[in-house]
Amino acid sequence: MTTGTQGWHADSALLSSYLAGDLDAVTGASVEQHVSRCATCRATVGRLVEPQLLEQTWTGIRDVVERPALPFAVRLARRCGLSEPTAVLLASAASLRGAWLVGAFLSLSFATLAAYASGGTALAPFLLAAPLAPVLGVAAAYGPRQDPLEALIATAPYGRTRLILLRTIGVLVSVLPVTVLLGLAIPGPPWLAAAWLGPALALVPVLLALAGFVGPRTAAAVVSLLWSGVVLGSTRALAPTWPVEAAQQGVYLGLAVVACAVIAIRAGADRQPGVAL
Amino acid sequence: MSTVELTGVSKRYGRGRIRALADVDIAFDQGVTGLLGPNGAGKTTLLRIVATSIAADSGDVRLLGRDPQRSQAEVTAVRRELGFLPQELGYPSDMTAFGFIEYVAVLKEWNDREVRSQEVRRVLGAVGLADQASVRISRLSGGQRRRVGLAQALLGEPRLLVLDEPTTGLDPAQRADLRRSLSAVAHRSTVLLSTHQTEDVAALCERVVVLAGGTVRFDGAVTDLVATAVGQVWLADEPGEDALVSWRTGTGRHHVVGGRRPVGADPAEPTLEDAYLLMLGPDAQRVHTPS
Structure with a gap:
């Protein structure tokens, strides 16, 4: 093969060997350089390659270029076995994207730091933030303002209710483990690290039930205010752990049951077909 | 049995104060049907039902x-065979055209990634956006966004295609492209579309339904609606005094629709728009229909 000669073209045999990977490294690189600059040889290569293989390769390249990248949390979930279609649905939720998760993590970290610095006497910041992080995450995962595709979601076979529940689980799974770990750093009884789960798991169905009437944003504001009232009100005369003690956990359980009942009743009575949330 | 059958269908909004549909009986079959009517006529309500x-x-x-x-x-089961383009569709600005359609495809249960990708590319190609697949929606023009919206409705070649004002925001060339895309699916699907553009109905639809005040004013072939205006449209030197509507054309003569025949007027070939205006009369200007 002669290189650097104007008008020279590689013959079919050489190009076939190149395509089969039979050339040595130097000759192969040389042919590749030439093909990248010579339209005639590229056309010959096109004829020598199986059209099916060419199409497959091109589709693979387009797949990488056109397919949007999944957020880190969703990629992580994919590695843990989350199905690819579910990952696509989760990736479009604002509260499962990096910026929101980092924000939630930082807020919880500061709240934990404050509780730690006070030696366990000021638990309010943590007890305030820990249950509200999933509540706000769920509220940010759906609704007309957060998801401009509401009109399509409402008429898709997957269903709005199913999508909201999927995203709710996605938010809980992404926020709860980190919060439990941060809770372990707080001075005080060990059960405190998990005790906030009671109000968190109760406030989420309360949010979903309320959002059916007033939308997720207003519902999130109402739930946040109520929970803030409980936590801040208890700091005046009650023990720092009062909002998450056993008696209150029973109230939260009752609230969760009532909220689920409201959702179920609305599912039967709603004027929009197939919509429970 | 028809693809779509509505019998005695009524719908009210605003705690019953605003009547959107009143006892509507109508059926739709394969082919393209255009819904015409003024704002508040009940077109969107009918399509959403x-x-x-x-x-x-x-x-x-x-x-x-x-x-x-x-x-x-x-x-x-219905939604699995339905394609829907809402009147006001939000487009997530951070998504690409491909990402947007793929997201909707997953909602439509296209779970196999490879098959789904092929389908997404097919519908993007069908609306002439194959080369824009990786472009963010925020960078697409209004007409291109509307075509992305149409593309998602075409996923899976639905048996029932519901399009609420699909031509809004499209220029003439884009509307011609859209007509081409729709005519390709019309032979195998039931297509319902609402529009304010009578020329779209004339170009696309075999059948036209005129709605006003939540009731069906006309239901039939486009040619039959046009025929109702024969003898009521003229070209005159002066605007018709009691005409429903008249305007000066580029030739200097007045296009007169309805009313008495002006003196010296020549009969004119009615258009679908003339027939539509005559069919609705003063209702053509009405916006809401409280009752």
Whole structure:
């Protein structure tokens, strides 16, 4: 093969060997350089390659270029076995994207730091933030303002209710483990690290039930205010752990049951077909 | 049995104050049907009921042989064969055209990644956006966004295609492209579209339904609607005094629709728009229909 000669073209045999990977490294690189600059040889290569293989390769390249990248949390979930279609649905939720998760993590970290610095006497910041992080995450995962595709979601076979529940689980799974770990750093009884789960798991169905009437944003504001009232009100005369003690956990359980009942009743009575949330 | 059957369907908004549909009986079959009517005529309400987005207050709705008011399973079965382009569709600005359609495809249960990708590319190609697949929606023009919206409705070659004002924001060339895309699916699907553009109906639809005040004013072939205006449209030197509407044309003469024949006027070939205006009369200007 002669290189650097104007008008020279590689013959079919050489190009076939190149395509089969039979050339040595130097000759192969040389042919590749030439093909990248010579339209005639590229056309010959096109004829020598199986059209099916060419199409497959091109589709693979387009797949990488056109397919949007999944957020880190969703990629992580994919590695843990989350199905690819579910990952696509989760990736479009604002509260499962990096910026929101980092924000939630930082807020919880500061709240934990404050509780730690006070030696366990000021638990309010943590007890305030820990249950509200999933509540706000769920509220940010759906609704007309957060998801401009509401009109399509409402008429898709997957269903709005199913999508909201999927995203709710996605938010809980992404926020709860980190919060439990941060809770372990707080001075005080060990059960405190998990005790906030009671109000968190109760406030989420309360949010979903309320959002059916007033939308997720207003519902999130109402739930946040109520929970803030409980936590801040208890700091005046009650023990720092009062909002998450056993008696209150029973109230939260009752609230969760009532909220689920409201959702179920609305599912039967709603004027929009197939919509429970 | 028709693809879509509405019997005695009524719908009110605003705690019953605003009547959107009043006892509507209508059926749709394969082919393209255009819904014409002024704002507030009930077009969007009718399309949303057919798209299972809202339920009727009363009456029977049968879609693709199923009753969506009976069970969730019936609703889901209808939605599997439905393509819907809402009047106002939000477009997530951070998504690419491909990402947007793929997201909708997953909602439509296209679970196999490879097959889904092929389908997404097919519908993007069908609306002439194959080369824009990786472009963010925020960078697309209004017309291109509308075509992305149409592309998602075409996923899976639905048996029932519901398009609420698909030509809004499109320039003439884009509208011609859209007509081409729709005519390709019309032979195998039931297509319902609402529009304010009578020329779209004339170009696309075999059948036209005129709605006003929540009731059906006309239901028939486009040619039959045009025929109702024969003898009521003239070209005159002066605007018609009691005409429903008249305007000066580029030739200097006045196009007169309705009323008495002006002196010295020549009969003119009526257009679909003339017939539509005559059909509605003063209702053509009405916006809401409180009752």
